Amino acid sequence: MPPAAIAELDNLGNDFNALLAELESWQTHLQSENETLAHQASHDSLTGLPNRAFFEGRLIRALRNASKFDEQVAVLYLDSDRFKGINDNFGHAAGDAVLMAVATRVRAQLREDDLVARLGGDEFAVLLAPLHKVEDAERIAEKIIASMDIPIQLPGNASVLTSLSVGIAVYPDHGATPGALLHAADAAMYQAKRLARGGQHSTGAEHPVA
Template sequence: MLFYFYRKAKISEARLNTMFNHAPLVLIILNDKNHILKWNFEAEKTFLWKANEVLGKNVLLVVPIGEQDAVQKVFAAVHREQQVVYHENLNLKKDGQKILCEWINAPFKSQSEESNFIICMARDITEKKALEKKLEQAALYDNLTALPNRALILEKLKKALALAARNQAKLALLFCDLDGFKEVNDSLGHKAGDVLLQIVAKRLLQTIREMDDVGRLGGDEFLIILQDVGSLENAQKIVDKLCEAVAQPCQLNSEELITIHASIGVSIYPDDAIDFDALIHQSDKKMYQTKLKNKAIKNAYV
């Protein structure tokens, strides 16, 4: 009878080991010092270390130095609170490659209740996060220029206006349109027009301050947010720099070198408007007025 129970227990243990080793996610068992007691096949596949290379070692060997303090706090909380803790962190593979993993760390005690263990369940989410980032990029950023798209720049404007109101600061909204862009598209083709938009977007981004934002509304229209600008005069200085940057010659291909100019309208919060739509309308209106002036000046020299 004793032999029967012993044999049954051994079979159960064997089944458990088989399930542990062949589970489709990383399974690691740690002792109370966070040393590795068990390391399944998926852990070998994910981190490239064989079980016999890591057993008895601290699990921090798969954690970059900069992440180790945070991970140790997680394990300490599991041991102390005896609760499951979820977290994400960078991990190291044997070849030095870093991957992002999500972890579930669950406490359990030995049958004698003398030792605390942690069973760690993990999976590599590097590709998943990269895909999420690409989808976010596609949803919020312009595919051609990599600038915030219409939806994102308008959302940034709403937040910037709320911040300006809270700090009682002035904000400048610039509506930028390129003069003669249609002619470039018509004469040189849409590919050249796309290259021109990319060049202009880069120049706008490089000219504004780090605290400011620029986005593409569509076509050759851009919206620029200047935070805590102080006055219209200060905003105009930045406008002058933007116009100067845009007006630098553009090399569209091996043969074509063109010059294009920008018409920029400026509205100031709260001087010109305090309402979101009204502020955009004012900057659009002033941009159109600037475009007419630029056209008149150009015609005067023809």
């Protein structure tokens, strides 16, 4: 084969390898973009926590497993006390600082497989699955409440103290569906607020199984 033909084949081979490398790079870029978009669609942009849709999807799977293996699952519904006042008095940047602090502190109190999500506004939910006994949910709720005893630093060197009111609902006692459990835990949270802000309340007989 003439040297010119060999050189041309070498050039074609190099061009082909360069094209393959470019395609692989583009595929990696697309995969990264898709993962980023999927994360943005399922997580809260401020706190980085999963959002309501992600939480409800995990709750559906947890309830399916609990039914199969005869286990319990707990949902904790959290609401930040005095959040509106902080927002009004210190501004939205302060409110954002409170939400990020709540997210960090709540996450630190959970077990490895538990999940905390921001449902919206100043409301959060925690999924405890599996739950070995109801007292475990109450103990974790107490740890979450206690984590708010330390002042939260705000922009501009100010700080505030706030608290969390926590409602607890347990599968299968207080609901058999994600909607029923969230509703029961939400109602229990409002009862906790009525009794004493910065406390917890477990769903009782006033909220039967749905």
